[in-house]
Amino acid sequence: MRRIVTMMLRVAGPYRDRFAASIRHSVIGSLAQAGAYASMLPILHELSRPQVEAAAAWRWFAVFAACYAVEAVYRCREIGFQYTEWTGVIESIRLRLGDRLRRMPLRELERRATGDLTTVVGGNVVNAALGVSAVALVFLQMVIVPVVLIAVFLVVDWRLGLTLAVVTLLAVPFVRQVQRISGSGFRRVDEADAAAASRIVEYVQGLPVFKATGQVGESSVRLRAALQEQTRHQAESQSRSALPALYAAAVVQLGVIAVAAVGTALVLGADLTAPILVAVVVGAVRFAEPLATATTLTAMFEITDAAIERVTEVLDVAPLDADPDARITRFDVAFDEVAFGYTGAPVLRGVSFAVPARSFTALVGPSGSGKTTVTRMLTRYADPDAGTVRIGGVDLRTVDPTEIYRHVSVVFQDVYLFGDTIRANIAMARPDATDAEVEAAARAANVHGFVERLPHGYDTRVGEIGGALSGGERQRISIARAILKDAPIVLLDEPTAALDAESEVAVQQAIDALVADRTVVVIAHRLSTVVGADQILVLEGGRIAERGRHAELLSARGRYARMWAAQTRARHWRVEAETAKVAGVEGGQ
Template sequence: MRRILRLMMLAAGSYRREYVRCLQSSLAASVVQAAAYATLIPLLYELTRPQVDEAAAWGWFGAFAACYVAETVLRLYELRFQYSKWADVLAEARLRLGEKLRTMPQPELERRAAGDLSTVVGGNVANATTGVSTLGLLFTQLVTVPAVLGVIIAVVDWRLGLVLAVSVPFAVFFVRRIQRLSGSGFRGIDAADARAADRIVEYVQGLPLLKATGQVGRQSRRLADALHAQGEAMTSMQKRVTWPGLLASSVVQLCLVAMVAVGAALVLGLDLSPALLLAVAAGAVRFAEPLATASAMSQVFELTDAALERVGDVLACRPLPVGAPEARIGRFDLAFEEVSFSYDETPVLRGVSFTAPERSLTALVGPSGSGKTTITRLLTRYADPASGTVRIGGLDLRDLDPAEIYRHVSVVFQDVYLFDDTIRANIAMARPDATDEEVEAAARAANVHEFVSRLPDGYDTRVGEIGGALSGGERQRISIARAILKDAPIVLLDEPTAALDTESEVAVQNAIDALVADKTVLVIAHRLTTVAGADQILVLEDGRITERGTHAELIAAGGRYATMWAAQTRARHWRVPSTAT
């Protein structure tokens, strides 16, 4: 519970102090509740005496009523947090998770599957905040009431107290057994849920391919196996905790039977009055109730514990450090100084050094896997290099707030991601305060306006999930319009025309020309004809720059670039051979 409480404090966020006060109120209310049951012992004793002392009886009744009034007041304060702040804690926790995902190093983010993160931000955080608002208070009550009543019963008669003291460890043993079994079980269920969620996302996104290969519905083995494993994990956990739960409840019931039996023997031996036994039995029932509840609720505690652990794991992830948060970019030249970088200990860049002057165009060419995309990622501080320095305007990126970098960099990827919103909203994401006229001007510059004007709803047309309602060329032009609207002084292009047909390529190339005017541009190119006019071309192989220069210089050198150029020139004359016999 100490670990759960620590995680609850983490999940409570800025509401931590209010939560602590709520726990204190719950503790006080539980003590008062136990005291109320304690007042029943002398009250029942007085009412069953041959000569009832009315003043004493009314006094104890008054104490009983006062305890319940005090408990009600304290519970109201407790419930005010539980019901009025729970939604706020949930909303803040999700925003904190979103902020954490924003600042998380990209390799760490990519390590986590989309379905896994969806489970954390969705169900796990809801279960975690439910624990903050409910289970912490319930635990306080479950522990405090039996503890206080146990002391009171022991004071009334040490022999009855001894019966309770002997039986409680057995009940606790079975409760702990349930916790251990359900703890590992819920972690297995949670992992199975995450895998199933990831497979569902994969299934929905890959449905066209799955249909083409006949892997839909029950034939989709990857999805079916994940759902089967999810069901198996739930069934296994339930089977494992059934018997310990029954035994814990049975021990609690036997505890009451044993105490009444001992009390009856004491009454028959004239060592205890029947009234006092009746009063103590009433308190013992309230003593045993939380123990039975604890055995039944242990699975809920473990479910919350598993959820808190997963949420806490994301919240505890350390963001990239910022050496000089106030630093501001003043100029827009780029520099790599002996930069090395690895993915999971696999070297990708090895001592890369180059400079890209302000308002110049630098092209990166080379075979797949040579490190071209990694260079563009490091310029947006995807991660920090293992060694060396990446600079913008002479400033080390490790000193810059990522938001400061993003303000000055536009990126156009080969694979465009559009949100399931209108065309206007997707373009305006680059500058949410832009007017409709500014959005349309950017769209015209990117050759978007032409096809948008043919759509029934114009700029209010929804693009579908991931832009699925549009063609590849249309999606690419929208992403370029977004970059034009942002008007950042540094532009990174990751082969934006590689997957387009000839007509779309011409339209996108014209849009790119409008985007890169007077900018510092770094472009990844596979079609060398698109970068023949670059100010400098860097040839990468196996994570190293093997050649650099202009197109004419590299052709004259007769090296790797010249070989690639000759191969692509020959490929332009390639034709499909006839199959006629």
């Protein structure tokens, strides 16, 4: 209980003090409720005497009424927190999760599946807030009322108190067993829920591929396996805790019978009056009520516990260190003996180079050579394992990622557009931009032409992930977004690699508008697009194998020259194949 309340106080965030106050209110209300039940005993005792002392009876009745009044006041305060602050707690948790995700190293963020994070921010947050608003308070009542009633029964007659204490001790092992089973079970259920959510996201996003391969509906092996695993864990969690829960309820019910039997024996032995016995039985029933529901509440408590654990796991991820006063004022780039690896596997090994401001640097090399990792280090995807990455002479390990992104625009090969309008997708770079500024960026990126042909123009919705547009159109929108941002540093992950010839020309023109008079680092797969680069860095095995201008690298007859020769031959093969195809068609005619 202490551990969970501590976790709940942390999850409550800005509502921590009010939640702590609601716990105090719940304790006071529960004590007052137990006191009201206890005061019934002296009232009945006074009323059952041959000579009733009206003044004493009224005094105890006043105590009874006062206890209920205190309970009502504090219960209202407690319920007020539950009903008025619950949504605020949910909002607070989600905002703090969003802030932590924003400041989380991208390497750590990519380690987590989309469905897993969706489950944390969605259902886990609601269950965690439920604990903050209700479960802990009900649990306190469940504990406090029986404890006070046992103390009262011990005062009335030690045998009655002992009977209730024994019942409690007999029921506790079953409740603890339910707790253990539910605890581990709900954690497994939660993990299975997250896995199923990830597979659902994967299924929806990859539906065209699944259709093409015949893996839809019952044939969707990956989704079906995840859903079956989810169902299995849910069924196991319920069935394994059912029997201990029944045993606990049975022990509690037998306890009420035992108290009534002991009380009856005391009445027959003239050690207890009949009215007091009635009060004792009523108290025993009230005592049994929270214990009978203990197993259900324990299961709810474990759901909350599992949810809080998953929420706090995300909140506990250490954000990137940063100096709040660190600012980037120049826009040259430098790598100094940078080493970096993923899960222990080295990707960059002692990489050093400099990119002067307003210059064009190309990264080329085979897949897995470290090109994308170099650009990721420039956006502080993660801090290097060794060496230093600088922008404008400032070590990026001291700079908040938000400050970095203020000065860096990134255009990826795989474009992500949001399910909104073309205008909204471009304006994401600068939400305060006017329609005229958005249109100017769109014209510079060769977007305006195809937008004019759409029925709703810039208010046309692009569909989920931009699915209503072609690859070239999506790419140009992402470039328009970067142009509108007007950042002095531009990172390009070969945005023309997957485009047809016509789209490539349009996108290349948009890129020319984007990179003018900026510091540019581009990952190039087609070497013909970087012939005019100020410097070309050839990466191989995580190291810079060659560097220089296009002509210098060709004359060196090294790795770059061989890549150039291979791509030149491939272009000739395509041209000859197209010529032969055309000739064959004409000959057939």
